[in-house]
Amino acid sequence: MEIRLLDPMTRRTTEWSGGKTTELFLFPENGSYTERRFQFRISSAVIQTPESTFTPLSGVTRFLTPLSDGFYLRRSGAWSYLARGQVLTFLGEEPIQSRGCGRDLNLMLKNVRGSMRIVFSGESAFTPHTFLFLYCPEETDVSGTVFPADSFLRLYPNGEKILSVSKPSVLFTIDL
Numbered sequence: 001m002e003i004r005l006l007d008p009m010t011r012r013t014t015e016w017s018g019g020k021t022t023e024l025f026l027f028p029e030n031g032s033y034t035e036r037r038f039q040f041r042i043s044s045a046v047i048q049t050p051e052s053t054f055t056p057l058s059g060v061t062r063f064l065t066p067l068s069d070g071f072y073l074r075r076s077g078a079w080s081y082l083a084r085g086q087v088l089t090f091l092g093e094e095p096i097q098s099r100g101c102g103r104d105l106n107l108m109l110k111n112v113r114g115s116m117r118i119v120f121s122g123e124s125a126f127t128p129h130t131f132l133f134l135y136c137p138e139e140t141d142v143s144g145t146v147f148p149a150d151s152f153l154r155l156y157p158n159g160e161k162i163l164s165v166s167k168p169s170v171l172f173t174i175d176l
Helices: none
Strands: 002-005 012-016 019-027 040-047 051-053 061-066 070-075 078-083 088-091 097-099 102-109 113-119 122-125 131-136 140-142 145-147 151-156 162-165 169-175
Touching: 019 131, 040 131, 061 078, 061 113, 070 102, 102 113, 102 169, 131 140, 131 162
Parallel strands: none
Antiparallel strands: 002 151, 012 019, 019 040, 040 102, 051 097, 061 088, 061 102, 070 078, 070 097, 113 169, 122 162, 131 151, 131 169, 140 145, 140 162
Protein backbone atom coordinates (compact mmCIF):
# COMPACT_ATOMS: atom_id res chain seq x y z
CA MET A 1 0.00 0.00 0.00
CA GLU A 2 1.29 3.42 -0.90
CA ILE A 3 0.71 6.03 1.81
CA ARG A 4 1.28 9.74 1.18
CA LEU A 5 1.42 12.28 3.97
CA LEU A 6 -0.38 15.41 2.75
CA ASP A 7 1.65 18.51 3.55
CA PRO A 8 0.15 20.38 6.54
CA MET A 9 1.50 23.65 5.05
CA THR A 10 -1.13 23.41 2.26
CA ARG A 11 -4.04 23.51 4.74
CA ARG A 12 -6.19 26.64 4.65
CA THR A 13 -7.68 28.02 7.86
CA THR A 14 -10.66 30.40 7.84
CA GLU A 15 -12.99 31.94 10.42
CA TRP A 16 -16.63 30.95 10.88
CA SER A 17 -19.24 32.15 13.39
CA GLY A 18 -18.25 29.60 16.04
CA GLY A 19 -14.47 29.54 15.60
CA LYS A 20 -12.00 28.42 12.93
CA THR A 21 -12.02 25.68 10.31
CA THR A 22 -9.04 24.14 8.55
CA GLU A 23 -9.55 22.58 5.14
CA LEU A 24 -7.57 19.35 4.79
CA PHE A 25 -8.76 18.43 1.28
CA LEU A 26 -11.18 19.84 -1.30
CA PHE A 27 -12.18 18.16 -4.56
CA PRO A 28 -12.01 19.15 -7.29
CA GLU A 29 -8.78 21.05 -6.67
CA ASN A 30 -10.12 24.14 -8.48
CA GLY A 31 -13.33 24.01 -6.41
CA SER A 32 -14.37 26.53 -3.79
CA TYR A 33 -16.06 25.86 -0.45
CA THR A 34 -17.05 29.55 -0.16
CA GLU A 35 -18.82 29.39 -3.54
CA ARG A 36 -20.15 25.86 -2.72
CA ARG A 37 -18.37 24.45 -5.79
CA PHE A 38 -17.05 21.13 -4.54
CA GLN A 39 -17.82 17.41 -4.65
CA PHE A 40 -16.28 16.68 -1.29
CA ARG A 41 -14.47 18.50 1.49
CA ILE A 42 -12.60 17.20 4.52
CA SER A 43 -11.96 19.71 7.29
CA SER A 44 -11.32 20.15 10.99
CA ALA A 45 -13.08 22.83 13.01
CA VAL A 46 -12.19 24.42 16.32
CA ILE A 47 -15.32 25.48 18.15
CA GLN A 48 -14.42 28.48 20.31
CA THR A 49 -17.83 29.73 21.38
CA PRO A 50 -19.90 27.92 24.04
CA GLU A 51 -22.89 27.77 21.66
CA SER A 52 -22.84 27.82 17.88
CA THR A 53 -25.03 27.09 14.88
CA PHE A 54 -23.80 24.99 11.98
CA THR A 55 -23.63 26.61 8.55
CA PRO A 56 -26.60 25.44 6.43
CA LEU A 57 -25.41 23.48 3.36
CA SER A 58 -28.34 22.44 1.21
CA GLY A 59 -27.70 19.34 -0.91
CA VAL A 60 -24.67 18.27 1.16
CA THR A 61 -24.40 15.10 3.24
CA ARG A 62 -22.29 15.75 6.32
CA PHE A 63 -20.32 13.56 8.70
CA LEU A 64 -18.95 14.80 12.02
CA THR A 65 -16.82 13.28 14.78
CA PRO A 66 -15.34 15.02 17.84
CA LEU A 67 -11.56 15.04 18.23
CA SER A 68 -11.95 16.45 21.74
CA ASP A 69 -14.19 15.23 24.59
CA GLY A 70 -17.44 15.65 22.63
CA PHE A 71 -20.33 18.05 22.09
CA TYR A 72 -23.99 18.45 22.81
CA LEU A 73 -25.93 18.82 19.56
CA ARG A 74 -29.49 19.99 19.08
CA ARG A 75 -31.32 18.28 16.21
CA SER A 76 -35.08 18.35 15.67
CA GLY A 77 -35.49 20.25 18.93
CA ALA A 78 -33.75 17.66 21.12
CA TRP A 79 -30.26 17.78 22.66
CA SER A 80 -27.99 14.72 22.58
CA TYR A 81 -24.32 14.10 23.31
CA LEU A 82 -21.90 13.13 20.53
CA ALA A 83 -18.88 11.54 22.21
CA ARG A 84 -15.34 11.20 20.89
CA GLY A 85 -15.22 8.05 18.76
CA GLN A 86 -18.79 8.46 17.47
CA VAL A 87 -19.68 9.64 13.96
CA LEU A 88 -22.85 11.58 13.18
CA THR A 89 -24.29 11.65 9.64
CA PHE A 90 -26.82 14.36 8.74
CA LEU A 91 -28.13 16.46 5.85
CA GLY A 92 -26.57 19.90 5.43
CA GLU A 93 -29.92 21.68 5.43
CA GLU A 94 -30.78 20.25 8.86
CA PRO A 95 -30.55 22.97 11.53
CA ILE A 96 -27.92 21.93 14.09
CA GLN A 97 -26.78 23.80 17.17
CA SER A 98 -23.86 22.78 19.35
CA ARG A 99 -22.85 23.37 22.96
CA GLY A 100 -19.30 22.99 24.08
CA CYS A 101 -15.89 24.06 22.89
CA GLY A 102 -13.39 21.73 21.25
CA ARG A 103 -12.29 20.32 17.93
CA ASP A 104 -14.01 18.11 15.37
CA LEU A 105 -13.43 16.47 12.01
CA ASN A 106 -15.86 16.83 9.09
CA LEU A 107 -16.63 15.22 5.75
CA MET A 108 -18.98 16.99 3.31
CA LEU A 109 -20.28 15.18 0.22
CA LYS A 110 -22.09 16.81 -2.68
CA ASN A 111 -23.48 14.48 -5.37
CA VAL A 112 -20.95 11.74 -4.48
CA ARG A 113 -21.01 8.72 -2.16
CA GLY A 114 -18.72 8.23 0.78
CA SER A 115 -18.30 7.63 4.46
CA MET A 116 -16.29 8.56 7.50
CA ARG A 117 -15.65 6.00 10.23
CA ILE A 118 -13.34 5.35 13.12
CA VAL A 119 -10.73 2.63 12.53
CA PHE A 120 -9.56 1.07 15.78
CA SER A 121 -6.24 -0.59 16.63
CA GLY A 122 -5.54 -3.74 14.68
CA GLU A 123 -6.47 -4.52 11.11
CA SER A 124 -9.45 -3.26 9.16
CA ALA A 125 -10.55 -4.51 5.76
CA PHE A 126 -11.86 -2.09 3.15
CA THR A 127 -13.02 -2.23 -0.43
CA PRO A 128 -11.56 -0.15 -3.28
CA HIS A 129 -12.80 3.44 -3.55
CA THR A 130 -11.96 6.42 -5.76
CA PHE A 131 -10.40 8.23 -2.77
CA LEU A 132 -9.16 6.89 0.57
CA PHE A 133 -7.85 9.16 3.33
CA LEU A 134 -6.82 8.57 6.93
CA TYR A 135 -6.58 11.15 9.71
CA CYS A 136 -4.39 10.26 12.70
CA PRO A 137 -5.17 12.38 15.79
CA GLU A 138 -2.22 10.82 17.69
CA GLU A 139 1.16 9.46 16.64
CA THR A 140 0.15 6.26 14.86
CA ASP A 141 1.80 3.32 13.14
CA VAL A 142 -0.07 2.90 9.85
CA SER A 143 0.72 -0.39 8.12
CA GLY A 144 4.33 -0.30 9.33
CA THR A 145 5.13 3.43 9.07
CA VAL A 146 4.86 5.78 12.07
CA PHE A 147 3.19 9.15 11.44
CA PRO A 148 3.07 12.09 13.89
CA ALA A 149 -0.11 13.37 15.55
CA ASP A 150 -2.39 15.42 13.25
CA SER A 151 -1.27 13.51 10.13
CA PHE A 152 -3.62 13.49 7.14
CA LEU A 153 -2.81 10.67 4.72
CA ARG A 154 -3.93 9.69 1.26
CA LEU A 155 -4.00 5.93 0.78
CA TYR A 156 -3.39 4.09 -2.49
CA PRO A 157 -4.16 0.43 -1.77
CA ASN A 158 -2.61 -1.00 -4.99
CA GLY A 159 -4.77 -4.11 -4.65
CA GLU A 160 -4.29 -4.48 -0.88
CA LYS A 161 -7.47 -4.56 1.18
CA ILE A 162 -6.12 -4.46 4.72
CA LEU A 163 -5.18 -1.41 6.76
CA SER A 164 -3.45 -1.67 10.13
CA VAL A 165 -3.33 1.18 12.65
CA SER A 166 -1.84 1.26 16.15
CA LYS A 167 -4.18 4.01 17.46
CA PRO A 168 -7.80 4.94 16.63
CA SER A 169 -7.86 6.96 13.39
CA VAL A 170 -10.53 8.30 11.03
CA LEU A 171 -10.96 6.63 7.62
CA PHE A 172 -12.63 8.53 4.76
CA THR A 173 -13.90 6.73 1.65
CA ILE A 174 -15.24 8.65 -1.34
CA ASP A 175 -16.62 7.41 -4.67
CA LEU A 176 -17.25 9.79 -7.54
